[in-house]
Every structure is written in structure tokens, then in C-alpha cells.
Amino acid sequence: MLDTWDSNDKDLEITGPTYKAKEAILREIAHYFHSAEKTEAGREELESLIKPLIPRLKCPISAAETLRQIEERSGILVARAIDRYAFAHRTLQEYLTAVKLSGNKDFDLQFFAPYLRAEPWREVILLYAGLVEDATALLRFILSQPDDDDLNMLILAGQCLAEDAQLDESARAEALKRLETAFRSPEAARNPLTFRRLGETLAAIGGSDMLAFFADLLDKGEPAQRAVAANALGQVGKTSDPAAAAERLIAHLSLDNKVKTSRAICLALAELGVKEERVLTALKQVRREGNEALRGPVLWALRGGSWCNYRLSARCACRDWGSTWYRSSDIGFRVLVSPIFSES
Known part of the structure; x- marks a missing residue:
């Protein structure tokens, strides 16, 4: 401008x-x-x-x-x-602040110390990580700080990795290992919010390694881990290998008897938007089984996640899933449910 x-x-x-x-x-x-x-x-x-x-x-x-x-x-x-x-816009203020700090050759990272846990400064710190030529010192500085029960410092370090910052490979590997270890730990699973944030951070880092990490958790993890792993596969697979992620997800759709995991798998498939016949067949099979808790997610997945938001899909899910008009009481307009949902 x-x-x-x-x-x-x-x-x-x-x-x-x-x-x-x-x-x-x-x-x-x-x-x-x-x-x-x-x-x-x-x-x-x-x-x-x-x-x-x-x-x-x-x-x-x-x-x-x-x-x-x-x-x-x-x-x-x-x-x-x-x-x-x-x-x-607030983002302009944050970006220009980060530009000023990153342009200062004598900048002391101790300046960030009081702000590491302050939400208004989180975006500035992440933008700074993406702007400097080498963010290794910042990453090590964050990881050296005493952490709390919510693992805010570790998650902030992970968010720096997700910014695609220029980092020494050993520092990147150390941070990634600590994130994966924390996510696998029983302590993290006992704190749902921290557990979800760890999963989202790892998913945001992305890449083939994260695809393999979450696929392994979907295979061998605890029930809570499997649900988060399914959600993460939808995010990671979208930018790395959608077909491979979809294969791992549908393999578990018929095997996992946990509704929470099945819901997560359906929503992940919607995120991926893969419309191969095998995926559609697996989703239609879940629909035939008639589990009411899965109606909204299956609708959402069959339509590829692009026709409207998931909440509306859940509202529109009814006993008869054929070509019928349904009214969303929340939004106040009608959505036509396509004949794609009818048996064929």
C-alpha cells in the first residue's frame, strides 16, 4: 500500500x-x-x-x-x-513491530522474556522467527525457559517450527523430539486442552515425517491419541500426500469402535477432500450402519468438506438421508441435500 x-x-x-x-x-x-x-x-x-x-x-x-x-x-x-x-488491522501492527525488532542487529532476545507467555506478543514472536536470517538462537532461548503445566514454551517453540523459520537442523530435531515425546506422554492426555494444542502444533509443522508420526499413532496409540491423530492426518495430508493419508484413515474407519475416533476420521477425510471410490464406499458403509453421532461428519465428508460448514451439516443430518430439503434453525435458510447420499 x-x-x-x-x-x-x-x-x-x-x-x-x-x-x-x-x-x-x-x-x-x-x-x-x-x-x-x-x-x-x-x-x-x-x-x-x-x-x-x-x-x-x-x-x-x-x-x-x-x-x-x-x-x-x-x-x-x-x-x-x-x-x-x-x-x-491488528496484524499490521504485529508485523511492523516484528520487522522493527528483526531489523535491529543488536537486538537482545532477553527483550522477549517478559512477553513469552503474553498472547498479544505471540504473533510478533512468530513473525520475528520467520523474518530473521537464523531463528536458532530464538528457538533455543524459548526452549531454555522454565515451562508450565500447559507446556506453553514447548508449544511456542513448535509454532516457530511451523513458521518455516531458518533453523539449525540439530535445534529443529531437538524441538521436534520434545514435542513428539510430550504428545505421547500420559500426562499430556490428561490435559485435553494442552493435548489438543500439541497435536495442532505438530500438524501445523507438517511434512512426511509428521504424516508418518500421526499414522503410527492412529495404528498404535491410545483412544484419545487416535482421535487427535486422525484430525492431524487431515491437516498434514492435505499439504503433503492426501491419498496416502486417506488410505490410513479409511483403514481405521471400519476397525475402530470408538465414536470419537470415527468422527475425527470422517472430518479428516472431509478436510482432505479425496473423492476416490474406496473413500466414498467406506463412508457410505458408515452411513448405512446408522450411528446418529456420525451423521453430520459423514455428510460433511461425502460432500468433500466444501459445500457449507460442518455445523450446518450436523444440523441438516436427519433420519432420511435422501434427496430432501431440510431447514437449519440456526442459520435460517434451506440447503438441498444431494442425491449423492442415496444408496447406489
């Missing part, structure tokens, strides 16, 4: 700060907001912040005029009320 307006300003011969100067000013404002836990600030407050930057950035206009141009011509910093300014 800044680049577009910068080109237009040159065409119109508007005197003002350069593209790089505007970006530097926005980074300072973003960092100021985030460090002070602000979401907006007044005109005078921002002009005071910009004023010392004017000589260094060689801006040809005053701080007040610079702020006016940035607000009117960037679309990044916007007026929320008279003389009150905020970033158009």
Missing part, C-alpha cells in the same frame, strides 16, 4: 516523506503501540513520537503533515475518531 501511494505521490509531485521513511515511522508507531499495550493514540501523542524521527529520516515536512499524509495515503494507519489513530 505504501509503495502504491509513493508512486502516485511522485506522479502528482507531492512533497512528503519517502516510502522508506514512511515505513520506518510506521514501524516506530507499531512498536510503541505494542510495547505500551495500546491499540490507538491521539494526534499530539503520535506527532511527539514522529518529531525526533524527522531529521534522521530527512523528511521535508513537519511531523504533523507527515502524520496527515500517512493517515490519508497509506491505508495502514487510520483515524478511528477525531484525532485518534489506530492500525487498520
Whole structure:
């Protein structure tokens, strides 16, 4: 956005700060907001912040005029009320804060220490991991911190891996091993929220290794592990090998007698969107068995997960699964259930 307006300003011969100067000013404002836990600030407050930057950035206009141009011509910093300014979206503030920190060659990772468990800083830390040339020091710093019962530090380290950050392979392998060990441990399974977050983090890391890891858990894991593993296979398989993931899932669909696992398998198949005959046959067999708890997930999977959201599918599941109109009381409109659900 800044680049577009910068080109237009040159065409119109508007005197003002350069593209790089505007970006530097926005980074300072973003960092100021985030460090002070602000979401907006007044005109005078921002002009005071910009004023010392004017000589260094060689801006040809005053701080007040610079702020006016940035607000009117960037679309990044916007007026929320008279003389009150905020970033158009929280993500812009987080990204610009991370850019400022990653561009500082003398940046000390200890700066992050008070913020590692602070939700407003999580995205900044992850963006920083993806922006720096080598995030190994950050990963080791996070893993060196005392962890809590919810394994927040370990999960944050795993989320850095999912950002596809540049890392030393030994550091990556160490973090991955600790995540896998924690996920397999009985202690994690006793904390459903932490257990689910560990599974989601490993799934987000993705790749063939994670596909094999979750396939093995689906084969040999405890019931709770199998359900999470099924969900994860839907996510990992979508970006690595959908057909292979679908094969592992349908192999368990008829074998596993746990409804929770079967539901997870159906939803994972919906996520994968594989419409091979073997997959459809397995799903139709589950439908014939008439387990009411599986109706919504099977509908969702048979349609490939793309026709509407799962909640609506669950609402629309009825005893007669043929070509019929059903009304969703939640959403207030009708959905046509296709004849694909009829026996053939």
C-alpha cells in the first residue's frame, strides 16, 4: 500500500516523506503501540513520537503533515475518531513491530522474556522467527525457559517450527523430539486442552515425517491419541500426500469402535477432500450402519468438506438421508441435500 501511494505521490509531485521513511515511522508507531499495550493514540501523542524521527529520516515536512499524509495515503494507519489513530488491522501492527525488532542487529532476545507467555506478543514472536536470517538462537532461548503445566514454551517453540523459520537442523530435531515425546506422554492426555494444542502444533509443522508420526499413532496409540491423530492426518495430508493419508484413515474407519475416533476420521477425510471410490464406499458403509453421532461428519465428508460448514451439516443430518430439503434453525435458510447420499 505504501509503495502504491509513493508512486502516485511522485506522479502528482507531492512533497512528503519517502516510502522508506514512511515505513520506518510506521514501524516506530507499531512498536510503541505494542510495547505500551495500546491499540490507538491521539494526534499530539503520535506527532511527539514522529518529531525526533524527522531529521534522521530527512523528511521535508513537519511531523504533523507527515502524520496527515500517512493517515490519508497509506491505508495502514487510520483515524478511528477525531484525532485518534489506530492500525487498520491488528496484524499490521504485529508485523511492523516484528520487522522493527528483526531489523535491529543488536537486538537482545532477553527483550522477549517478559512477553513469552503474553498472547498479544505471540504473533510478533512468530513473525520475528520467520523474518530473521537464523531463528536458532530464538528457538533455543524459548526452549531454555522454565515451562508450565500447559507446556506453553514447548508449544511456542513448535509454532516457530511451523513458521518455516531458518533453523539449525540439530535445534529443529531437538524441538521436534520434545514435542513428539510430550504428545505421547500420559500426562499430556490428561490435559485435553494442552493435548489438543500439541497435536495442532505438530500438524501445523507438517511434512512426511509428521504424516508418518500421526499414522503410527492412529495404528498404535491410545483412544484419545487416535482421535487427535486422525484430525492431524487431515491437516498434514492435505499439504503433503492426501491419498496416502486417506488410505490410513479409511483403514481405521471400519476397525475402530470408538465414536470419537470415527468422527475425527470422517472430518479428516472431509478436510482432505479425496473423492476416490474406496473413500466414498467406506463412508457410505458408515452411513448405512446408522450411528446418529456420525451423521453430520459423514455428510460433511461425502460432500468433500466444501459445500457449507460442518455445523450446518450436523444440523441438516436427519433420519432420511435422501434427496430432501431440510431447514437449519440456526442459520435460517434451506440447503438441498444431494442425491449423492442415496444408496447406489
